[in-house]
Amino acid sequence: MRAPSRTATIAAVTCALGLTLAGCSSGGEDPSGLSGPLPGAGASSQEIAMTAWLAGMNDLHPGVLVSYDPVGSGTGREMFLNEATAFAGSDAAMSADELEKGRERCYGGEVVELPLYISPIAVAYNLPGLGAEHLNLQPETLAGIFNGDITTWNDPAIAETNPDVALPGTAIVPVNRSDDSGTTENFTEYLAEAAGDAWPHEASETWPISGTQSGTQTSGVVTTMQAAEGTIGYVDAAQVPDDLGTVAVGVGDEFVPFSPEAAAAVVDASPAAEDATDLRLTIDLARDTSESGTYPIVLISYTIACSVYESAQDAENVRALLTYIASEDGQERVADPRVAGSAPISDDLRSRVMAAVDQIRAA
Template sequence: MKNVKSRVLAGTALTGALALALTACGSDAVKQDETPDATGSATAPESSESAAAGSIAGAGASSQEKAMGGWIATLASVAPDLTVTYEAVGSGGGREQFLSGGVQFAGTDAPLKEEELTAAADRCYGGEALELPLYISPIAVVYNLPGVDAEHINMSGELIAKIFNGDIKNWNDPAIAAENEGVELPDLAIIPVNRSDESGTTENFTEYLAAASNGAWTHEASGDWPISGTQSGNGTSGLIDTVTGAEGAIGYADASRAGDLGTVALKVGESYVPFSAEAAAKVVDASPRAADATDKRLVVELDRTTTEAGAYPLVLISYSVACSVYETSEDATNVKAFLNYVASTEGQTVASAADVAGSAPISDALRTEVVAAINSITSK
């Protein structure tokens, strides 16, 4: 898997791409002698952030990989002496490495499970795990149909479930044609492709299918694909490679990785909505917090069956997981500095740039809660 280092990613190609994103920040850009406050504005730094130096490591969700590259490459604006690495091993692998003490933070597309929250008390020296929704992105249903002349193929949740169940096997099936009047669909076998590794993207996708398919999806939401004998790919890159390499294939991935593949417009109410950062943000803002959320665990219960106009309910919230208590003051200082940058207006603008990850920036109200949780981090 990729091991992304700030010194490497600051190279010419990525720097050129990120320059456009940072220019868009305008007066909101954070100078080196400043740090973002709860609204993302620049203020005088706290001593802990100005002292950030050394290195920290993270691991986890491959959905965050592009955004992490952008955050790491531009981190010097607030912490020039801090080096951050991130290994995109998947959500499950990231949680395992974090709980074993192998990394200081993790990225996960699914909240921590009950047993993981219990394990976090030991890993965090009697403290607890923070779960911060810092990466919000639509999940694209991607397909490889180069001969189809349509901006998007329309699909309801029920139709998608039947395709991934194997109940609908051909692209010119009458059920697909009924939702795509005027589109010439090929007489071509459908090849559903899923993730082979435990994946938060899979958990979000199957959660959507369970909620929005009118009972067509009979499996529980899970990070492990529930059907055996399927075509699959390891990680986001592996799935995209598999879909790209097989005409007729269909899969699901963080929208930042859709590339030149076709993408599905989801049925919401009586309309079909293609993915966008704005459509993803609408769902997050309209969704309640999870029943067990706290002021440090800002977990959102996504409304997958919304009928709100312009909303895209197949959304992934990828959480940054950290400890409320670290063994050393150096780790506490460095994690706070990095996560405060990620949460800042500048950090969220970097990630939302179309040539980086195209994610949806968090709202000012959510940023206030996130920064309060980050600033509670301490050492034993």
């Protein structure tokens, strides 16, 4: 890296003052001899998981000062490409243009993209006292709601799939991310592939409809939803508060609520992306699947790094972090429903991840 990020500087100052921050060195001796700053930034969906991973990393390597700023996927990738961080979190794979820029950023090496955080995206709503565990909604209905075509909660399209629920005539207020977001790209990709003509927009990190209610990052969407009844939005499932209800989505002949198991099932049913490599383990999610037990509104959040770093210290520190995140202990730590409730990666995927991590080196 050419210069430490503002995030890393703040982290270092905070730790020096003795304040609490995930990633602050505990001051213990690190048998591996690793040390130095390791700043990261990116997807806010990874925030809870990353906090847990940084704590585990600190236990193993207290000399490495790891930090993570949940600024959103797009900003995180930009910071990584500008060498403000050593790694990034992104809810979407890098574009061809970003990968080309990555060659220079990675000192002639390649961008490494590893699918280390797999989580369902929940469609949540604020309808107190509804009494239903989940509202059952077809993908076409969800598309109509978020496109502004279905405007009240007792609309016939909603009532048809929820015959035993006393639906109110409350106005529907869709809430979306205001910042460029991989969560938005994953959600709009699902609508585009599963809802057909009901969603007349392409998948995009930027919400395609203007004049909507919105919030910055995951926390902003949740706060906006909690402020008014009748709201509906899409958020990382780990960050849905207890006072919001969630949707079971139509898949084939059934309605499937989100769960780590259902998220893992759709990943297993999906092929590798067309341009995937042994360093870029990107996945083409089967959003329009009809396979039983799958939840297709899934977020695969990639941890992005370089195959080549300027210094041996950066390369060694990044390898250590990615090794811990991919480990059984790291994956089980965030799979705990009290933490993030994510779906642990499979043993096969772990072996391919470690083969990529082993190629990370210094220039």
